[in-house]
């Protein structure tokens with residue numbers, strides 16, 4: 001299943017490395033020695049979750065169906081124009097952002113206001129309908145970033161405990 005998801009994302013112009021770049025930008029100020037490979041690994045871990053996979057399949061399908069004219073009006077126009085009050089795209093993606101707790105929620109809010117990298121590209125590509133995809137990418141990046149934040153905190157706590165035991 002994960003392979004299908006990666007394929008679908010690539011078909012829509014999203015490479016995992018581009019998502020890892022967003023994770024790096026989000027997490028770098030808080031984690032010293034952070035590498036792009038760590039970010040990429042975290043993105044992979046997020047994509048292994050079945051609930052994430054289902055959410056991605058749903059959102060990507062809605063973008064594609066809208067693009068092909070298979071969604072009825074008025075919904076089709078609402079999705080196509082990325083109507084600000086629609087909000088279903090964000091709600092769907094938030095389910096991904098929150099899989100590692102509320103830290104992901106904060107990043108998601110930030111990315112929603114400051115689209116950069118691949119998100120900005122998706123947002124400004126008007127040949128395609130990416131209403132769901134840009135938020136889904138933000139969801140994956142936020143979750144992967146939250147995962148790293150938790151991991152780094154656990155490492156720090158383990159190290160502090162170790163130091164305490166030695167002294």
Ligand code: MG
Nearest residue numbers: 089131132135
């Ligand atoms: Mg959107």
